[in-house]
């Protein structure tokens with residue numbers, strides 16, 4: 001008789017965004033006349049930039065001719081893309097990352113959950129609280145998190161690093177020593193960032209205690225402050241302790257196209273074993289590569305035209321971010337994030353819980369956001385709004401929220 005992976009049965013409730021989706025669908029079925037504005041899920045809304053569309057078309061045409069047809073992609077991804085990434089995302093920022101340390105994939109969600117496979121089950125993970133839920137859930141599925149406590153909504157074997165108003169939503173070094181540390185800056189959900197000096201402390205700490213940092217930089221394109229690092233490899237010594245995850249979803253609108261990459265420096269070792277070799281083995285065995293067409297589209301992200309067009313796209317979303325941030329601040333809300341990140345993190349008014357505020361917004365002004373408590377216990381009493389809507393909808397949503405009598 002077959003047996004289940006019982007770790008899956010330990011997962012509490014449904015995925016946050018399914019719960020939100022169900023609530024919104026029920027509301028809209030009961031009130032079909034209401035125009036609901038969705039500033040909840042972090043999905044982009046602007047169309048792909050012309051340089052990317054052009055690259056997609058031309059790659060599609062190549063696939064239609066025997067001479068230019070492409071089958072399986074090379075294990076690590078096409079060289080043209082890895083070269084462009086190494087040059088633009090790393091060497092241009094003074095980071096010594098070579099193309100063969102870059103593994104092209106179909107996105108950071110898969111990579112952030114798959115990467116734990118190359119580590120032993122007895123590694124202790126440390127996560128920010130609140131956190132992008134994938135890091136924890138994928139470790140639950142693997143059986144690395146111990147038992148779940150319904151009351152505290154925490155796992156016995158996970159080290160939680162609270163990110164609160166008191167610490168500027170930046171985690172402090174944990175008291176217990178972890179083996180794997182998940183960090184994400186600019187942060188989802190809080191929109192917080194850390195300076196290069198702050199990140200350097202984490203790198204020094206990880207090297208000192210022999211931990212690996214899994215650094216999710218999916219939102220680096222939104223950074224405008226000069227002292228906020230785009231990559232962990234801007235810090236000295238990161239090559240021996242950090243894996244970096246990147247995505248084309250938020251900088252180039254690839255949420256439906258799918259492309260990302262993971263960087264594992266060859267200097268990152270456990271004894272004599274390079275983590276690079278293990279991930280290469282895993283990639284070769286379990287993954288057949290992002291499509292040629294999509295990798296060509298990714299290359300166009302780094303073309304002169306692509307860079308210029310995407311700068312404008314990011315600026316479009318950041319204009320939304322500042323409208324939300326300033327509008328809600330004027331209305332008396334306590335807000336953070338939204339400066340180097342497309343997320344605005346606001347304190348729910350009065351003593352409302354995150355879900356009470358979610359219901360209030362949905363029912364009174366027909367605006368959907370994300371309850372902070374869905375990202376972890378320290379998110380209770382907070383709420384996330386995204387800047388990824390259209391400008392018109394963003395303005396209307398903020399103006400509606402301002403009419404709330406709270």
Ligand SMILES: Cc1ncc(COP(=O)(O)O)c(C=O)c1O
Nearest residue numbers: 107108109132188218247249260
């Ligand atoms: C922190 C973080 N990492 C990764 C992802 C997923 O990226 P991708 O679309 O490349 O899978 C998201 C998506 O919302 C995210 O917020």
